[in-house]
Amino acid sequence: MANTTPIKALLFDTFGTVVDWRSGVARDAQPFLERHARHVDAFAFADAWRREYMPAMEEVRSGRRPFVRLDVLHRENLQKALQACKVDTASIDARELDELNLCWHRLDPWPDSVEGLQRLKQQFIIAPLSNGNISLMVDMAKRAGLPWDTILGAEVVRGYKPSPQVYTQTVEILGLQPAEVCMVAAHNNDLAAARSCGLKTAFVLRPTEHGAAQTTDLHAEQAWDFVPRDLIDLAEQLSQ
């Protein structure tokens, strides 16, 4: 029965699924690295920064650390990433690091994202269910033209995906049943967690999220409810 329940809301993973974080971080880091660390490649630096993402959230997910928003984790991770790249941060003004930290608020959408979301918004509630904090998501949306109905996700429920309560509490906030909500992501593990909470699932392939040599999330690892080519195709499939 669940599969025939009409969908009322779509929740979107954002980093990698809706926006291209790696190119955006590399672009904004480039002038910074030219000033302070000319030996560091901007994409390698973006990867180093992102490498700290999962372990930092795991501290919160495990309960070892109270919830703090992603801007705070990103700022701590920036310090670690620079150290990993052998950059001496002692001589860099903290305000310059604070400013670089905001590059996550300025990521560009994939080419299909804005049109896809605009179409989907005609028919469904659309919101990010991202680990990004609210102001990050608002700044990103205003700059990129992402037409969210509201921002949901980590900061609203004070937890990080893929913890089950992030999905279940978000569905409850929407006043819906899990089967009325579809999680949209480029990451199989995000969809697996959503499915185990009873949500519908849509896998969008983003084969260059991690660059041309990407080895993960290159195909649907389960029979997800929808496997659209991109968000415009998802809108087409859901309008039928």
Next chain:
Amino acid sequence: MANTTPIKALLFDTFGTVVDWRSGVARDAQPFLERHARHVDAFAFADAWRREYMPAMEEVRSGRRPFVRLDVLHRENLQKALQACKVDTASIDARELDELNLCWHRLDPWPDSVEGLQRLKQQFIIAPLSNGNISLMVDMAKRAGLPWDTILGAEVVRGYKPSPQVYTQTVEILGLQPAEVCMVAAHNNDLAAARSCGLKTAFVLRPTEHGAAQTTDLHAEQAWDFVPRDLIDLAEQLSQ
């Protein structure tokens, strides 16, 4: 200095300031009352329902009751309002009351609200800072065309205005200083609470929120930072 700090975000009281709750509730209650209580005037019923609003939230503000979202309070208050109007609720199907409870999700904007918000959105982050819960605000916005950047307010911070932490935590979520945020409301007490937390303030006169015989909030009771005629005028004033 605070007064010269540029505004970056506008937060809006919603019931009464952006939408006309009294006409909307009366409109949706009318057919219900015709079925179950032909002696009850729909506007008197709307007033009776609203009369339970402040006392119900005060239970949460005082700490006597854990936070519950406004949909829950509205549903309890509906029962009380019907009893106050001498309606026997025992014979009414609970699902019919659940459906009537959703009339708060279907309120119409004042004539200037949509255009005013559209203009303000070009220059500022705009969000409701309402006691309404997230799904109520999302449903209302999609139906009425309110172009919020995100939904903030009671459910995000798990508290009810005019508790100070509702304003201060919302400013912190936005990553802004209080003086960079302006509270917009038709209610002097809301603005007084916001001002005491360091926010800027804008008073919008809504002289028929409570009907033609309204006696409260008919003028600015303090020298608020802005006293626009309506939200379009606020956009004009802030674009200068």
